[in-house]
Amino acid sequence: MTYTHVQRVRILYKTILKLHRSLPNELQIIGTNYAREEFKRHKRCSRNEANIFMNEWTNYAITLAKQLGLRGPQTGSKKIGSALAPSALDQLRDDQIIQLYELKEESSRAKNTEGTVET
Incomplete structure (x- = not known):
């Protein structure tokens, strides 16, 4: 079966959202929001950019699926990501560098609040 480009994008997007359901809550929220914004931002990109975008997000989905396993992280200490x-930064x-920095800051905030208890 041959899929159109739009169908492939939707399948990849839905796959990523399903994978995110297995992440810890803070990472799930950050990851899902980031993916949603990135997919929206690239709706009208050039063919070359679309190919790069789809390859990178496909690699992300494959890596995340391998790290999560079939039933999600098996232990709280399992590394995700x-x-x-360094050559990728160049x-x-x-x-994109600004966006990466903002993502790092957001994930750091989520990590810092992870161990706190609300009273």
Whole structure:
């Protein structure tokens, strides 16, 4: 069966959202919001950008699926994610670097509040 580009994008997006359901709550919220914004932002990109976008998000989905396993993280200490290669930073535009920094800040805030108890 051959899918159209739009169908492939929808399948990938839904796959990512399903994978995010297995993440800890804070990461699920951040990841889902980030994915939603990125998919919206790239709706009208060039064919070349669309190919890069789909390849990168497909790699993300594959990596996340491998890290989560079939039933989600098996222990609270299991590492989710991977280090960004320094050479990858050289390929990012200024706005992408800013976006990456904002994502880092948001994830740091979520990590810092993870251990706190509300009273």
